[in-house]
Structure formats: structure tokens, C-alpha cells
Amino acid sequence: MAHAGESIENPIAGERLTFVATCEDGSEALVCDITTTAGAPGAPEHMHPSSSELFEVQEGAILIELAGSKHTLRSGQSLTVRAGVPHKFASHRELDGRTRVTFDVPGRIEDQLVTFSELARAGRLSADGRPSMQQVAVTFSELTHDTRATVAPWVAQRTLFAVLAPIGRRHGLKPFYAWGELN
Numbered sequence: 001m002a003h004a005g006e007s008i009e010n011p012i013a014g015e016r017l018t019f020v021a022t023c024e025d026g027s028e029a030l031v032c033d034i035t036t037t038a039g040a041p042g043a044p045e046h047m048h049p050s051s052s053e054l055f056e057v058q059e060g061a062i063l064i065e066l067a068g069s070k071h072t073l074r075s076g077q078s079l080t081v082r083a084g085v086p087h088k089f090a091s092h093r094e095l096d097g098r099t100r101v102t103f104d105v106p107g108r109i110e111d112q113l114v115t116f117s118e119l120a121r122a123g124r125l126s127a128d129g130r131p132s133m134q135q136v137a138v139t140f141s142e143l144t145h146d147t148r149a150t151v152a153p154w155v156a157q158r159t160l161f162a163v164l165a166p167i168g169r170r171h172g173l174k175p176f177y178a179w180g181e182l183n
Contacts, residue, residue: 001111008117008179012129014040014091022110030106036097042090043129045150051105053081060097063090086150107146111176122182134168137161142175
């Protein structure tokens, strides 16, 4: 879905993401440069069951909540979030930032990033960056090995997805969207 050099924006998360290396282009890892606006909330807490995520701050600062601990990373610092560890990445309160993020086993994370940025661009996310429950069910039922929300136990999420995903699909929702696809 994405190619090296392409950029997308998520105005709700306060992020602009530029793809550096993508699976679509033959890379085994997904590498992105993410520019964040000071004070923006970032994405809700989540985890990646199969991939670690390396954050390398190139300019400014970012905040990472990792398994209940808060970390401020500044230019030149890095942190690896191991596969399966709940985390949240957000802008620093006062500083813009530019961070290189690498997923070692990305699966469909590339498609997820494009999809959620497109949903935000099209006004289909809540003020805190969450899609409708039907969209969550349709998308996350396709991401079982790549990304999971942490708001409820996984078995409960799977059960909910089994009920809501077919309804969402009947209403025309797709698991993934290309950048610029929605009105």
C-alpha cells in the first residue's frame, strides 16, 4: 500500500509519517520517519504481538508509555518496545519531534498506518483518534498477528469482532483504505 518516500498525515494524532522502507518495496522491515506536533495525543495504547518497535528520536522529543512506565526520549535517544508489550507513543507536551520508527516483523502494520491516517483525514475518527467499533472490528480482525488494542482482553475483542465485523462489512466498511480513498 505504501512506498518509500510517500508521506501521510494523521491530523488527530498530530503526526506526519514518511515511509523510508516498506514491505511493498521489498524490505523485510518497515521504517518510517514520524514528525509530531507538540502536545498532540498520539495513538491509543496498543501492542504488536509479532514485531518489536524501535523508536529513534532524531529531533525534539517524544513520550512513550511502556507497560505502565512513562519515558521521555530526546534527540539522540532510542527505545525498543519488545513484541507483545503494551505501549503508547505521543508527542512531547512542549516540543515537536521527528522520530525514526522501525518494525522488524511488520506484517500489515504498513496498511494499518495508512488506513488510520486516511480515516482521520476523512473525519471518520473520534476526537481522541478512535474509529467506530464496527471499523475497529473490520480492521483489527485482519491484524491479529500485527496490532491489537489493549482496552479489553484479546478473547473478548475476538468475540466482539466476530459479531461486529460482518455488520461493518455489510455497511460497506473495508479493513484497509489507501491514502486519499475516502471523501
